[in-house]
Amino acid sequence: MVGIPSRHKSIFLLAGVVLLQILLLALQIKRDSEGRLLxxxxxxxxxxxxxxxxxxxxxxRDTWNHYFAxxxxxxxxxxxxxxxxxxxxxxxxxxxxxxEADRLSLLLDFRKSHQNVPMLGARIIATSAGTASATVMLxxxxxxxxxxxxxxxxxxxxxxxVVEVYDDTTEVLLLTDKDSxxxxxxxxxxxxxxxxxxxxxxxxxxxxxxDDTVNTGERVVxxxxxxxxxxxxxxxxxxxxKSGNPFKSIRVRPSANLSRLEEVIxxxxxxxxxxxxxxxxxxxxxxxxxxxxxxxxxxxxPATGAASAKPQ
Amino acid sequence: MNDAFDIRxxxxxxxxxxxxxxxxxxxxxxxxxFQAFVPVYFEKAALLDFPLLITIYFGLSRxxxxxxxxxxxxxxxxxxxxxxxxxxxxxxGISKTVIGYLASSIGARLDTEHPAARFALTIMFFGLxxxxxxxxxxxxxxxxxxxxxxxxxxxxLVNAVVAVFLFMVLDRLRKT
Numbered sequence: 203m204v205g206i207p208s209r210h211k212s213i214f215l216l217a218g219v220v221l222l223q224i225l226l227l228a229l230q231i232k233r234d235s236e237g238r239l240l241x242x243x244x245x246x247x248x249x250x251x252x253x254x255x256x257x258x259x260x261x262x263r264d265t266w267n268h269y270f271a272x273x274x275x276x277x278x279x280x281x282x283x284x285x286x287x288x289x290x291x292x293x294x295x296x297x298x299x300x301x302e303a304d305r306l307s308l309l310l311d312f313r314k315s316h317q318n319v320p321m322l323g324a325r326i327i328a329t330s331a332g333t334a335s336a337t338v339m340l341x342x343x344x345x346x347x348x349x350x351x352x353x354x355x356x357x358x359x360x361x362x363x364v365v366e367v368y369d370d371t372t373e374v375l376l377l378t379d380k381d382s383x384x385x386x387x388x389x390x391x392x393x394x395x396x397x398x399x400x401x402x403x404x405x406x407x408x409x410x411x412x413d414d415t416v417n418t419g420e421r422v423v424x425x426x427x428x429x430x431x432x433x434x435x436x437x438x439x440x441x442x443x444k445s446g447n448p449f450k451s452i453r454v455r456p457s458a459n460l461s462r463l464e465e466v467i468x469x470x471x472x473x474x475x476x477x478x479x480x481x482x483x484x485x486x487x488x489x490x491x492x493x494x495x496x497x498x499x500x501x502x503x504p505a506t507g508a509a510s511a512k513p514q
Numbered sequence: 515m516n517d518a519f520d521i522r523x524x525x526x527x528x529x530x531x532x533x534x535x536x537x538x539x540x541x542x543x544x545x546x547x548f549q550a551f552v553p554v555y556f557e558k559a560a561l562l563d564f565p566l567l568i569t570i571y572f573g574l575s576r577x578x579x580x581x582x583x584x585x586x587x588x589x590x591x592x593x594x595x596x597x598x599x600x601x602x603x604x605x606x607g608i609s610k611t612v613i614g615y616l617a618s619s620i621g622a623r624l625d626t627e628h629p630a631a632r633f634a635l636t637i638m639f640f641g642l643x644x645x646x647x648x649x650x651x652x653x654x655x656x657x658x659x660x661x662x663x664x665x666x667x668x669x670x671l672v673n674a675v676v677a678v679f680l681f682m683v684l685d686r687l688r689k690t
Contacts, residue, residue, distance in 0.1 A: 212578075212579035212580045212619075213579075215579075216579070216583050216611065216615045219587050220608050220611055223587070223608045223611065224604065224608065224654070226604045226607075227602050227603070227604040227605070228654070230602040230603060230604070244592060244595035251543075251547055252550055255551050259555055328596075329550065329551065330596075330597050330598050330601070331546060331550045331593045331596035331597045332593055332596075334597060334600075334601045334606075334651070335600040337597070339550075365598070365599045365600075366599050373598055373599060375600065379600055380600070380657060381600045401659075461557050
C-alpha cells in the first residue's frame with residue numbers, strides 16, 4: 203500500500219475537511235428541514251453565557267452610574283433642583299402636546315385598537331456572530347409562547363421576524379438582512395412593493411415602476427400583504443431614488459434604529475392582523491388608500507424571507 | 515531522504531509554542547462570546563473579527579498545519595452556528611479552516627513574533643478570509659456581495675492593530 207508522505211498529510215487533511223464542509227453547505231441549501239442539532243446545541247451552550255455576560259455588563263453599568271459617577275453629586279444636585287423647577291413648567295406644557303400626539307400616533311392607535319392582540323416585550327442578549335447576516339437573539343423563547351414567523355417591532359417601527367425559536371431564546375432576522383423582506387407600500391400614494399434588506403443599513407424597495415411618482419422623504423409603511431405585520435406600521439423613509447429598467451431603485455432608511463436595539467415587542471399571533479381605526483379618527487394613510495392610483499401594480503409576492511439560495 | 519526531517523533541520527530556529535491547559539479553548543470561547551454579544555452594546559465592535567484573530571494567532575504559534583486547520587474549522591463552525599439561520603454551517607468553517615492551515619504553514623517557515631510581521635500577516639489573512647467568504651457566497655450560495663469597499667479596508671486595519679496587542683496578551687498564555 204502506498205503511504206502518503208508526512209509533509210503532504212496536512213494538505214490532504216485540508217482538502218478533506220474543506221470538501222466535507224462544502225458537502226455540508228450543499229446539504230443545507232437543498233434540504234428543507236428544521237433547525238439542525240449542532241445549532242441547537244451551540245446556541246443552547248452559549249446563550250447562558252451570553253445572558254450572563256449581558257447581565258454582567260448591565261450590572262457594571264449600574265455600578266458605575268450609582269457609585270463611581272457620583273463624585274460631583276452634591277454640586278450637580280443643586281443644579282438639578284433648579285432645572286427641575288423649570289422642567290415642571292415644561293411638563294405641564296408637554297402633557298397637553300402629548301395628548302395631541304397620542305391621537306395622531308399610528309403605533310399607539312394600533313396598540314389601543316388591538317388590545318386583544320398579545321404582545322411580549324423581550325430584551326436583546328446577543329447579535330449575529332458574523333457580518334454575513336443580521337440577526338439578534340432575544341431573551342424569550344418557546345417557553346414564553348413565541349413561534350416561528352411572528353413579527354417583531356419597536357415603538358418606532360418594524361424590526362424583523364422570528365426565524366428560529368429555542369427553549370429560552372429566539373432568533374430574529376432583522377429587516378436589514380439580505381434574506382429579509384416585508385410587504386410594504388408608500389404612505390402617501392399607497393403604491394405597493396416589498397421592501398427588503400441589502401446587508402447594509404439602508405433597505406431596498408424594488409418593484410416600483412418608473413412611471414409612478416415617488417418623492418424623497420416619503421414614508422414607507424407595511425401593507426399587510428405578508429400576513430405577518432398589520433397594515434400601516436412604519437417601516438422607514440425614502441432617502442434615495444434612481445431610475446431603473448423597468449423599476450426604480452429606491453433606498454429606504456428604517457424607522458427603527460436596528461443597529462442599536464435593546465428591547466423589542468414580539469407580536470404573539472400568527473393570524474393576519476388589520477389595523478382598526480377608532481371611531482372619529484381616520485388616518486390620512488387609509489384615506490389615501492381609497493384613492494390610490496390604478497397603476498400601483500402590486501408586486502409578485504410579499505417577498506417575506508425570500509432569497510436566492512437560502513439555507514434552511 | 516526524509517523531507518520532513520530536512521525541513522525541521524532547515525528551520526530549527528523556529529520555535530513551536532505550547533500553551534497552558536485550557537488556554538486555546540478558553541480564548542476561543544471568549545472570542546466567540548465577544549463576537550456574539552458585545553456589538554449589541556457597542557456597535558463599532560462589529561468591525562472586529564475575534565474568532566479570526568484567535569485562529570491566526572494559534573495557527574502562527576502552534577505551527578502545525580493539521581492542528582491549525584482543525585482549530586480553524588472548529589472556530590468557524592461555532593461562529594456559523596452563532597450567526598443565525600441565514601448563515602449556513604460551513605461558510606466561516608471553510609474560510610477559517612483555510613486560514614488556520616495557511617497561518618500554521620507560514621508560522622512553520624517564518625519568524626512571526628515581531629509586531630510588524632503580525633500586523634502585516636493579519637491584514638493579509640483578513641483580506642484572504644473576506645475573499646474566501648465572498649467566493650463561497652457567490653459560487654455556492656448564489657448571493658451577491660461587494661468585493662471591496664472602504665469599510666473592509668478600515669476593518670482590516672483595525673483588526674491588524676488589535677491583533678498586535680491581543681497577540682501580546684495571548685503570548686502570556688504560553689508555557690515558558
